Amino acid sequence: MTDSFEAKGKRLRLVNELRNKGITDEEVLRAMNVVPRHLFIDDAFLVHAYVDKAFPISAGQTISQPYTVAFQSSLLKVKKRDKILEIGTGSGYQAAILAEMGAKIYTIERFRELYLKAQVILRELKYNSVNFFYGDGHEGKPQYSPFDAILITAATKSIPQLLLEQLKVGGRLVAPVGGKGLQEMTLVEKIAENEYKYSGHGSFVFVPMLTGTK
Ligand code: SAH
Numbered sequence: 001m002t003d004s005f006e007a008k009g010k011r012l013r014l015v016n017e018l019r020n021k022g023i024t025d026e027e028v029l030r031a032m033n034v035v036p037r038h039l040f041i042d043d044a045f046l047v048h049a050y051v052d053k054a055f056p057i058s059a060g061q062t063i064s065q066p067y068t069v070a071f072q073s074s075l076l077k078v079k080k081r082d083k084i085l086e087i088g089t090g091s092g093y094q095a096a097i098l099a100e101m102g103a104k105i106y107t108i109e110r111f112r113e114l115y116l117k118a119q120v121i122l123r124e125l126k127y128n129s130v131n132f133f134y135g136d137g138h139e140g141k142p143q144y145s146p147f148d149a150i151l152i153t154a155a156t157k158s159i160p161q162l163l164l165e166q167l168k169v170g171g172r173l174v175a176p177v178g179g180k181g182l183q184e185m186t187l188v189e190k191i192a193e194n195e196y197k198y199s200g201h202g203s204f205v206f207v208p209m210l211t212g213t214k
Pocket of ligand 1: 061108110114135208210211
């Protein structure tokens with residue numbers, strides 16, 4: 001697993017594209033310039049790795065579009081040493097971006113194959129602050145709660161109450177909310193115990209958040 005001058009050049013171009021599309025969080029942009037996205041894509045398809053598109057990974061799932069990763073990461077307002085719960089490990093790329101930003105990650109995946117694969121790549125890249133779990137993310141990880149931030153990277157019809165309960169007061173949850181087709185990127189800010197502020201941030205397309213494991 002290697003990085004290359006070619007990949008670095010393509011990555012810088014992608015980061016500039018994200019900037020032009022309105023991403024302003026410098027820490028997010030820095031992390032995306034550092035993490036080698038091509039290593040998260042099957043067979044290291046360099047040509048597909050650094051265009052701003054989602055791409056198929058194993059198990060019929062996708063690695064999110066770079067713009068989407070940047071957008072969700074920006075909404076989370078990540079601070080160093082934040083404790084973040086991610087639902088939907090997928091390729092592990094989003095977790096790597098958050099780890100590069102200095103956060104401690106707890107990430108859950110329902111597909112065993114992806115759960116195993118993502119760990120290999122992140123270990124190789126030395127992102128040791130990422131903790132992996134195999135299971136249904138609807139339940140969250142109460143034993144590690146409360147979290148500074150929670151990120152759902154699969155489309156959910158509604159935000160699970162169990163996850164809202166695992167958020168710190170002052171914490172932020174980001175999730176694409178909706179059914180098939182388009183979902184609304186939703187930010188939930190926990191103002192007080194049992195008090196939440198919701199805001200919508202535009203339409204996105206995600207694979208569905210499903211129940212149970214595979
Ligand atoms: N964050 C990922 C995006 C993966 S796509 C990345 O950076 O590549 C969404 C992922 O959510 C898929 O891998 C899918 O299997 C997973 N998923 C769907 N429903 C889930 C659930 N209930 N619990 C955990 N993971 C789930």
